[in-house]
Structure formats: structure tokens, C-alpha cells
Amino acid sequence: MLPCVKETDKMDDIDAMFSHLLGEIDHLSQSLGPAGDPAELDPASNSESTFSIGFTDLNECLNELEDNDLDALVADLGSRSALQEFTAHQQGSRAADNHSASPAGTQGSEAAAALPPPSHNESDRVVQTNEPQTKADKIKLALEKLKEAKVKKLIIKVLMSDGSSKTLMVDERQTVREVLEKLFEKTHCDCSIDWCLCETNPELDIERGFEDHERLVDPLSVWPRHSENKIYFVLKPQKYVMFTEPQLFYMWKKKKACLSGINEDAKRLLLKENFGGSALIVPDLEGILHLKEDGKKVWKPRYFMLRASGIYYVPKGKTKSTSDLACFVRFEKVNVYSTSNYKQKYKAPTNFCFMLKHPCIQKDSHYIKILCCDNEHILSLWVNSIRIAKYGNVLYKNYQAAVKRASTPQSLMYAAHKGASTHLEPGHSDSHASRISLPPNIPDVADYPYEAPPDFIPPPPPGHATV
Structure with missing residues (x-):
């Protein structure tokens, strides 16, 4: 009888686990979209x-x-x-x-079937030749x-920094880099590596820059039907800061004075050591971050550590050894988002927060992870180091392609022309367009020496009488 009891207990445990799993799936489905919305259930309208x-x-x-x-x-x-x-x-x-057909005539019939069917209707031919004007x-x-x-095609409206917009048709095969190329042509802007396509979610007050290798249609297809999300074409200096300033991420424990003295040769060596080998080296980032409790406006400090597979934390009473670390989140199914005004919205210790969530989750859910940093520098370290861990060498290849595109003769010529002009054209999308370049070393009016007026009046020209 004892083995039967054990088997029954095992079955009860499995049933309990399965019921719990079904409940989690149901809760997740409710967080992904409104339940009972007829529009969501209608395949044609969707x-x-x-x-x-x-x-x-x-x-x-x-x-x-x-x-x-x-x-x-x-x-x-x-x-x-x-x-x-x-x-x-x-x-x-x-x-x-x-x-x-008989087996002997199969080859002939297949050859005939491989040709397009002949059209015997003259009206069909007329319709085909009459193209819309x-x-x-x-x-x-x-x-x-x-x-x-x-x-799977999307017609998207991309907003510019000056309030204007551009309309694009995006195919499911197109990457973000290809869409950026289209925007370069339409806006006639330079091809700087800092240009980025960003998605914003007003309901969660978050934004994320799309990576250049992503298929743009995929993340946009998970937006809800009546979403207020938007796409922006903006300059983001933080897009490739991990490659332009690699010492900030791989030498972050050193003092700022030491980091500021790094020359270009040392930067190239850092890139070669961490991205040029067969295996990617993730920054060994660690430190105290504030974690938002699920469903509460309470933030608790924990010691987090970054690894290639995800973020881990040190449980209370444990050490920082690998055997004691607990997994907080893995990067396979989540993206990292920057937030805005969470100090007021969620009573965060600071406004320097970031979010980790599945791209399908478009509203508040307990599956969302929110972490708060002490300052902007630490926030940049964590967000961009997570991108390195998630995308690896693909991110470095994106950077190399962007640098190559920005160094083309056409782009360099436009950058030189842009630097020589005053950038006062209306509706220009560049955020630096309002800056006017002045010739160097022009003294101010106050720097000119004062000269007294002459104490005599010059004689009038010949033929003119003095008034």
C-alpha cells in the first residue's frame, strides 16, 4: 500500500503544479490585452x-x-x-x-501545368492593361x-524631433537599419551613428531604441489595436556609447580621472579584447539597486550582479559566490526600457529607473521588473551593459556597419556642408540645427579700443558749397 500512497502524492503534486501553471498563463493573457473586447476577438478587424x-x-x-x-x-x-x-x-x-492521366503521360501534363494558364477572356486583358492613373x-x-x-506589411508614421512626421511602408523582411536608410533619404539628414528609431509607450511611461538588426515589423505587430504608442526618429548619443567609450563599461571600477585619460589606442585595445575574440566578454557590473515590490510602491535595496545569461542577486544572509546567487531575470524573452518620471508615479528613490519586460506586455503587470539607480551614470552602465549581454557581437557588428555608412563620401560631404551652414531651414529634424557657427577669434564690441572723434571738420569736396 505504501508505494500506492507515494504515487498518489506524486499525482496530486503534478495536478497542483499544472493548476498553478494554468493560473499563471491566464493571468499573463489578461495582462497582454483587454478581455472580452469584441474587436480583439474579430480576426478580420484585427x-x-x-x-x-x-x-x-x-x-x-x-x-x-x-x-x-x-x-x-x-x-x-x-x-x-x-x-x-x-x-x-x-x-x-x-x-x-x-x-x-496515365503514368506515361504524367511528365507531359506536369510540364503543361508548370506554364501559366492561358487567358481566353478579352476583358481580363483589358483590365490588366488599364492601370490606375x-x-x-x-x-x-x-x-x-x-x-x-x-x-505582413505595415504603413507606419514616424515622428520627427521638430513635430513633423514621415510615412513609410515597411516589409516584414526589412531591418531597422534598412528603415533608417529610407529615413536618411527622405529627411536628407546626415548618416550619424547616433540616429535611432525609438518606440514609446505612454501608458507605462517607457521608451526603447530598436536595435539595427531587428525586423521592425515584429515588435510593432504586438502593439494593441488602439495603442497610443509612437515611433520617433531621434538622435541618441547613448546608442553606441559602449563602443565609443568602452572604458566606462570595462573599467568602471577605476576613478574618473583615470578613465578620462584613456586615448584612442587604448579604446581600440579594449574593443579587441572584449569583442574581437571567439567569446564575448560581458562587463562585470555589480552593485546595489532598488527593486520595486510587486503591486506595491515599496522599493527595497538588493545587491545585483550582471552575467551573460541574466541578472542575479545576493539573497539575504548569503555571499557573492556563484553558488549563493539567485536568478532575478534572464534576457532571452525580455527587453530593457528606460522610464520617465517614476519618482512621482511609483515613489521611486530617484528618476533613474529602467524596466525589464516581455515585448508583448503593453500594460502594468506583475511580470514587469523595475529597478532604480542612484544616478544617471549608473543607469547608463546597467542599461547598455544589459544590451551587450543580450545581443553580444551582433551589437558590435551593428556599430561597425553604422560607422561604415557614416564614413561614406556622400555622408562626409553632407556633414561638411552641414557644418558650414547656419542650419536655419524651417522644419529641419536635426536637434543641433539651431546652432549657428561663427568665425573664430572675433573680438567682442567691448574689446575694441575707444577712439575720440577728430577735433577738426574736413573741407567739403570741390564744387560743393558749405551749408
Whole structure:
């Protein structure tokens, strides 16, 4: 009887664990989206909303597209739908041949099926040759094609730092770097390595810069249907600070005076040691951070340590040895976000906080981890070191590609022209555009020596009488 009792206890434990798992899944699903929303349950309406980001409806976003982008969309959708029709016809022909044709005639029938079906309807030919001329006709055709084709395309509105916006059509295969190239062409700005695409979430008061290797459609597709999230095209000097100033991350324990004396050769050596080998070396960052308690506005200090796989902390009464460390979060399924005004919103000790969460979580949830730093320097150390640990050498390759793009003759020529101009053009998206470059060594008016006026009046020119 004793073995039976043990087996029964094991089954009860498994059932309890399974019930707990189901409860966690249900709680997570509730945090990802509103329950009971008919719009969320309607596949047709939801699929239509995924075609645009930042617009109220699909018609509006198509109207914002430039003519060449709209033509490319219609042509691409037309070729995809034609390919789908041809594939379906080919499969149907082969199925019919398998049932009716003899084995000897199978090769001939398959060869015939591989050709596109002949069109016997003259009206079809007329429709194919009559391409839409006006923009309204193109929009109407694009709407029809979008309903037919199962493609993952987004028409996005990207906001600039000066309040203007640009409309882009993004394909699911395009990376953030390719989208940045499009924006360089549309805005005629320089190709600095600091340009970044950022997503903002007003509900959580967070933002994150997309990495250049990411497929932009993937993170945008998880936004809720009526989301207030936005995309910005801005300059972020912190984007590649771990490569331009590597001593801040790999020599962070040294004094600031020592770090400021690092020359360019020493920086290159640091990059080679930590990113040039077969294995990536993550900064050995550690220190006290304040952790927000789940569901409370209470912050507790803990000693955290960064590792390649995630963030670990030292439990109370334990040491910093590897065997005593407890895992806080792993980086595989979470992204790091910077926050704003959390000192007022959550009573944080400072406003220098960062968040770790799954990209699908778009509202407040106990699956979100929030940590608070003492100052801005420590915040930069943790956020960018987490990016190094999460993306590894891919991040370094992104930096090298950005430097190569910024060093092209076209970009250098634009940078030189930009430096020589006054940058007073209206609507310029560069945050440094309002700066006026003055010639050097021009003395101020107060520096000129004072000269007394002459004590005589010069004679008038010949032929002019004195008044």
C-alpha cells in the first residue's frame, strides 16, 4: 500500500503544479490585452488594423503614402496574388492529372501545368492593361489587394524631433537599419551613428531604441489595436556609447580621472579584447539597486550582479559566490526600457529607473521588473551593459556597419556642408540645427579700443558749397 500512497502524492503534486501553471498563463493573457473586447476577438478587424501604425484607419495611411511607395505596394501585392493564384492552379492541375492521366503521360501534363494558364477572356486583358492613373484609384486598388493578399506589411508614421512626421511602408523582411536608410533619404539628414528609431509607450511611461538588426515589423505587430504608442526618429548619443567609450563599461571600477585619460589606442585595445575574440566578454557590473515590490510602491535595496545569461542577486544572509546567487531575470524573452518620471508615479528613490519586460506586455503587470539607480551614470552602465549581454557581437557588428555608412563620401560631404551652414531651414529634424557657427577669434564690441572723434571738420569736396 505504501508505494500506492507515494504515487498518489506524486499525482496530486503534478495536478497542483499544472493548476498553478494554468493560473499563471491566464493571468499573463489578461495582462497582454483587454478581455472580452469584441474587436480583439474579430480576426478580420484585427488583421486590417495591423496594416498601419499611427493612423486611425487604413484609408488615411494609404493617403499619406507617396506615389512611388503606393505604386510599389500595388505592384508587390499584385505579383503576390498572381503567384498565389498560379500556385493554386498548378496544384489543382497536378491533382487532376494524378487521377486521370496515365503514368506515361504524367511528365507531359506536369510540364503543361508548370506554364501559366492561358487567358481566353478579352476583358481580363483589358483590365490588366488599364492601370490606375489617379491616386484615388491606386488607393482603391491597394485596399482590394490588401484584403486578398496574406502579407505582413505595415504603413507606419514616424515622428520627427521638430513635430513633423514621415510615412513609410515597411516589409516584414526589412531591418531597422534598412528603415533608417529610407529615413536618411527622405529627411536628407546626415548618416550619424547616433540616429535611432525609438518606440514609446505612454501608458507605462517607457521608451526603447530598436536595435539595427531587428525586423521592425515584429515588435510593432504586438502593439494593441488602439495603442497610443509612437515611433520617433531621434538622435541618441547613448546608442553606441559602449563602443565609443568602452572604458566606462570595462573599467568602471577605476576613478574618473583615470578613465578620462584613456586615448584612442587604448579604446581600440579594449574593443579587441572584449569583442574581437571567439567569446564575448560581458562587463562585470555589480552593485546595489532598488527593486520595486510587486503591486506595491515599496522599493527595497538588493545587491545585483550582471552575467551573460541574466541578472542575479545576493539573497539575504548569503555571499557573492556563484553558488549563493539567485536568478532575478534572464534576457532571452525580455527587453530593457528606460522610464520617465517614476519618482512621482511609483515613489521611486530617484528618476533613474529602467524596466525589464516581455515585448508583448503593453500594460502594468506583475511580470514587469523595475529597478532604480542612484544616478544617471549608473543607469547608463546597467542599461547598455544589459544590451551587450543580450545581443553580444551582433551589437558590435551593428556599430561597425553604422560607422561604415557614416564614413561614406556622400555622408562626409553632407556633414561638411552641414557644418558650414547656419542650419536655419524651417522644419529641419536635426536637434543641433539651431546652432549657428561663427568665425573664430572675433573680438567682442567691448574689446575694441575707444577712439575720440577728430577735433577738426574736413573741407567739403570741390564744387560743393558749405551749408
